[in-house]
Amino acid sequence: MENPTAKSLFRTEMIDYARSRNPTQRKGLKAGLIFLAFAIVAPLLLIELPLVAAGIVVFETMRVAFYICWFALVAAAIVVTVRSIVRPTRRVTCWKCNYGQDIFADIRKYVCTECGNLTLLGNDKMLVPQLSDCPYCGLRTAVTSDYGIFVCSNCGVSRDSEKAVAPQLERPCPRCGTRLPNEAFFCSSCSQTILAGFHRRVDFAFLERLYLRLGNDLRYMRWGQTEPWDAGRDASGHLIYARAILDSIESVLPKAEKINVLGRCLLALANALVAVEDVLLDSPNNSMLPGVLHRVDEIYSGVLAAELRLLDLEVDVSSRLDVGSAPKPKYPLVDLRVLIDEPHITARKRIENRISKLDGYSGGPGSWQERLLKVTVVDEGKAGIIEDFSKVRDEAQRFTDWRLHHPATELG
Numbered sequence: 001m002e003n004p005t006a007k008s009l010f011r012t013e014m015i016d017y018a019r020s021r022n023p024t025q026r027k028g029l030k031a032g033l034i035f036l037a038f039a040i041v042a043p044l045l046l047i048e049l050p051l052v053a054a055g056i057v058v059f060e061t062m063r064v065a066f067y068i069c070w071f072a073l074v075a076a077a078i079v080v081t082v083r084s085i086v087r088p089t090r091r092v093t094c095w096k097c098n099y100g101q102d103i104f105a106d107i108r109k110y111v112c113t114e115c116g117n118l119t120l121l122g123n124d125k126m127l128v129p130q131l132s133d134c135p136y137c138g139l140r141t142a143v144t145s146d147y148g149i150f151v152c153s154n155c156g157v158s159r160d161s162e163k164a165v166a167p168q169l170e171r172p173c174p175r176c177g178t179r180l181p182n183e184a185f186f187c188s189s190c191s192q193t194i195l196a197g198f199h200r201r202v203d204f205a206f207l208e209r210l211y212l213r214l215g216n217d218l219r220y221m222r223w224g225q226t227e228p229w230d231a232g233r234d235a236s237g238h239l240i241y242a243r244a245i246l247d248s249i250e251s252v253l254p255k256a257e258k259i260n261v262l263g264r265c266l267l268a269l270a271n272a273l274v275a276v277e278d279v280l281l282d283s284p285n286n287s288m289l290p291g292v293l294h295r296v297d298e299i300y301s302g303v304l305a306a307e308l309r310l311l312d313l314e315v316d317v318s319s320r321l322d323v324g325s326a327p328k329p330k331y332p333l334v335d336l337r338v339l340i341d342e343p344h345i346t347a348r349k350r351i352e353n354r355i356s357k358l359d360g361y362s363g364g365p366g367s368w369q370e371r372l373l374k375v376t377v378v379d380e381g382k383a384g385i386i387e388d389f390s391k392v393r394d395e396a397q398r399f400t401d402w403r404l405h406h407p408a409t410e411l412g
């Protein structure tokens with residue numbers, strides 16, 4: 001039996017992140033005092049005392065300059081510390097879990113550090129957040145009336161904190177023809193995702209850059225991507241988000257001519273899976289879940305097939321160039337990083353453990369092989385040579401067989 005207060009990978013990390021962002025006075029004061037102590041002691045211990053101990057005579061002007069810098073540092077630390085005391089705060093009570101907290105009044109997007117719920121706060125700290133329903137998708141968001149325009153976490157449509165304005169219906173849904181707001185990334189009558197709206201919010205290349213900079217860490221990847229926009233979604237929002245990502249990957253895959261595109265696809269797949277996990281926790285009996293998960297596995301199968309196709313092609317080309325001792329092709333390591341790490345596998349396994357008990361789930365491919373590429377790093381860590389990709393071939397074949405025997409019964 002699932003723990004009812006269980007939090008998804010995303011939510012746990014989001015709450016950790018919210019806690020680490022110093023929203024309270026006590027944390028701000030602590031950081032200020034640490035800075036102050038450092039400002040007073042460090043110049044003394046690192047510069048002044050060693051000079052005296054070594055008997056080095058410093059010119060008078062240099063000594064004066066040193067003291068001026070030191071005092072400036074201490075003054076800055078005092079300003080930071082005092083600011084943390086006088087910086088105005090406001091009391092925020094989460095409408096979902098009732099947890100109350102004093103946070104700095106200039107925080108505009110407050111993520112509850114207990115449940116991960118989002119509250120949008122305007123300038124006037126006397127105003128209490130009210131619940132406002134999205135006129136397009138119905139998502140309930142806590143927002144103060146002076147906040148202004150904000151983007152709906154579920155559907156991407158701009159909303160007004162003061163009044164519910166019906167969005168302008170500017171274009172027809174490509175599937176059912178119903179007119180939709182320009183920004184919406186799904187059709188509320190037939191559930192079709194609209195990529196044009198969605199791509200404005202999720203940029204694969206941006207995701208990848210962040211990942212490469214910060215390493216294999218889903219938290220920063222997700223937070224860097226959209227920040228608190230991610231936090232305000234409910235189960236149906238997470239489902240829309242997951243399906244929109246899957247549609248994006250599907251639109252990119254057939255055009256993939258370089259291996260780095262596949263890395264982006266796996267990164268996006270990991271994000272889709274984390275969203276699926278959120279759906280699973282919020283509404284475990286959601287009838288869309290088995291279908292969406294089936295599509296996740298189908299798309300992964302597509303990524304594997306594309307990877308195999310590109311790698312085979314490279315081997316083919318290089319062996320034709322130089323008969324006999326064909327050198328293996330070199331790839332920039334940044335292009336291989338995600339394919340080596342396979343960040344989606346962890347998320348997929350977590351979901352498999354939860355979903356295997358659900359009704360209507362026929363079982364996925366069963367197992368997920370990791371470390372499919374055997375890579376040797378060359379050129380001082382800048383490039384990689386793929387020594388062996390036979391595991392990619394085996395996995396691609398296994399997934400193709402699985403797809404043949406388990407066609408999708410219902411579109412996710």
Ligand SMILES: [Zn+2]
Pocket residue numbers: 094095096097098099112113114115116117
């Ligand atoms: Zn809460």
Ligand SMILES: [Zn+2]
Pocket residue numbers: 134135136137138139152153154155156157
């Ligand atoms: Zn909405």
Ligand SMILES: [Zn+2]
Pocket residue numbers: 173174175176177178187188189190191192
């Ligand atoms: Zn439609």
